[in-house]
Amino acid sequence: MQTLIHCITLLLSVVLSSVRLSWLHVSVINALCARVLLSLQVTMALIRLLTRLSGYVHLKQGLECLGASSQSTRLQQHTAAHSSSCNYQLLPDCLELSYGGLVMHFDYVWLRDHCRSASCYNSKTHQRNLDTASIDLNIRPLKSRVDENTLFLTWPDGHITRYSLTWLAQNSYEGQKRSAVQPRILWSADIYSSAQVPSASWDKFMSCDEELKNFLNNFLLYGIAFVEGVPPTLEATETATQRVSLIRETMYGRMWNFTSDFSRGDTAYTKLALDRHTDTSYFQEPCGIQVFHCLRHEGTGGRTLLVDAFHAADAVLQRTPENFELLSHVPIKHEYVENLSEHRNHMIGIGPVINVYPWNNEVYMIRYNNYDRSVINTVPHDVVRRWYTAHRQLTAELRRPDNELWVKLKPGKVLFIDNWRVLHGRESFTGLRQLCGCYLTRDDVLNTARSLGLQA
Numbered sequence: 001m002q003t004l005i006h007c008i009t010l011l012l013s014v015v016l017s018s019v020r021l022s023w024l025h026v027s028v029i030n031a032l033c034a035r036v037l038l039s040l041q042v043t044m045a046l047i048r049l050l051t052r053l054s055g056y057v058h059l060k061q062g063l064e065c066l067g068a069s070s071q072s073t074r075l076q077q078h079t080a081a082h083s084s085s086c087n088y089q090l091l092p093d094c095l096e097l098s099y100g101g102l103v104m105h106f107d108y109v110w111l112r113d114h115c116r117s118a119s120c121y122n123s124k125t126h127q128r129n130l131d132t133a134s135i136d137l138n139i140r141p142l143k144s145r146v147d148e149n150t151l152f153l154t155w156p157d158g159h160i161t162r163y164s165l166t167w168l169a170q171n172s173y174e175g176q177k178r179s180a181v182q183p184r185i186l187w188s189a190d191i192y193s194s195a196q197v198p199s200a201s202w203d204k205f206m207s208c209d210e211e212l213k214n215f216l217n218n219f220l221l222y223g224i225a226f227v228e229g230v231p232p233t234l235e236a237t238e239t240a241t242q243r244v245s246l247i248r249e250t251m252y253g254r255m256w257n258f259t260s261d262f263s264r265g266d267t268a269y270t271k272l273a274l275d276r277h278t279d280t281s282y283f284q285e286p287c288g289i290q291v292f293h294c295l296r297h298e299g300t301g302g303r304t305l306l307v308d309a310f311h312a313a314d315a316v317l318q319r320t321p322e323n324f325e326l327l328s329h330v331p332i333k334h335e336y337v338e339n340l341s342e343h344r345n346h347m348i349g350i351g352p353v354i355n356v357y358p359w360n361n362e363v364y365m366i367r368y369n370n371y372d373r374s375v376i377n378t379v380p381h382d383v384v385r386r387w388y389t390a391h392r393q394l395t396a397e398l399r400r401p402d403n404e405l406w407v408k409l410k411p412g413k414v415l416f417i418d419n420w421r422v423l424h425g426r427e428s429f430t431g432l433r434q435l436c437g438c439y440l441t442r443d444d445v446l447n448t449a450r451s452l453g454l455q456a
């Protein structure tokens with residue numbers, strides 16, 4: 001039954017993400033699903049209680065076993081009889097557990113290593129005490145049993161480990177694989193505009209955690225978020241960013257305030273148009289977040305371009321998986337060479353254009369900067385040719401006019417961009433244009449989000 005509900009929830013979210021619905025709609029439907037799930041859980045608990053009262057409790061007591069694999073069949077039959085929700089068996093190389101509609105496999109060394117008893121784990125510091133290197137790599141439990149919520153394993157030295165079944169489900173490979181590390185809404189200009197994502201307002205943003213939480217929630221979902229009503233000064237911009245995270249100082253400084261004076265050896269410091277790109281792609285770890293605040297512009301042009309590169313990467317994956325594969329595996333070098341008298345820098349970053357988590361293929365970072373991309377010399381010529389084809393397809397997706405969100409930054413309106421996901425660019429301009437901002441450390445932004453109860 002739970003599997004069925006999970007499937008329906010999953011199906012609904014897939015349908016929802018392909019239809020253009022606002023975040024509000026998504027959360028309303030999620031809340032409804034959660035309610036259905038809750039009432040089902042109550043029903044299941046009642047059924048379990050009735051089952052227990054009607055004498056099945058004897059079968060459960062028979063679950064105590066001596067761990068030999070010859071016993072596993074008997075064990076499976078008994079557990080299957082006592083509860084529809086949990087069933088396990090000790091296979092030669094792993095423990096197979098089926099619980100909550102999920103079939104999971106746990107390696108025995110992993111199980112010993114993840115013992116949360118007081119001697120193995122310090123629950124005050126959340127740190128492991130157990131010396132992993134002391135575990136026999138051929139270890140197997142001597143005894144095992146399960147009750148309503150807990151699996152008990154007795155190890156050869158007599159040590160007993162208890163695992164909560166929900167903890168196992170949440171922390172299993174199979175459980176991790178089917179849920180996104182970070183839920184997001186992929187967008188085209190139209191999807192983003194119709195979602196009507198509100199900007200945070202400066203006063204509330206500074207004083208109220210709920211406003212900060214909403215702001216971060218939008219930032220995590222869309223990769224961009226705005227604060228409005230900020231005093232048009234570098235100091236106020238700095239104050240706003242410090243509400244979210246720590247500033248990441250780079251060779252451009254801590255807070256920067258720049259015009260088209262070519263004070264640095266980079267096109268950003270001119271009046272020229274800049275095609276969509278990620279910044280600091282030439283760092284081994286590109287800056288996680290970029291903040292922009294336009295303090296002044298007396299002239300024409302200079303609009304900011306924003307493109308959701310995860311949306312574009314997803315289109316490549318759907319249409320031509322082999323191109324996605326190339327973009328996520330071929331290592332590419334980006335480089336920054338600055339040779340001005342006051343500034344000498346040489347930065348190198350190497351990594352694929354699309355970076356994915358290896359266990360679930362979820363995209364977590366894109367480096368895309370054709371200006372700063374350096375010599376390709378990490379793969380043979382035939383792979384180079386296929387890579388160029390793949391890169392062309394990604395570029396075509398990134399350049400689709402319906403993926404381009406154009407905004408004119410105004411004094412008072414601070415823009416936060418997820419530099420691992422959303423590309424930025426700008427239109428050429430005339431006149432005096434002054435932009436200030438900074439980079440933020442990604443870990444600290446996510447830390448703030450998690451401390452407010454968000455999944456990040």
Ligand SMILES: C[N+](C)(C)CCCC[C@H](N)C(=O)O
Pocket residue numbers: 252256258266267268277278279280281369371372
């Ligand atoms: C933002 N700020 C003005 C400080 C620097 C701009 C750096 C631009 C560089 N080409 C890059 O993409 O990393």
Ligand SMILES: O=C(O)CCC(=O)C(=O)O
Pocket residue numbers: 268274279304424425426435
């Ligand atoms: O001038 C702008 O709007 C942005 C320039 C740019 O790409 C940058 O500073 O990173």
Ligand SMILES: [Fe+2]
Pocket residue numbers: 268277278279424
């Ligand atoms: Fe940039």
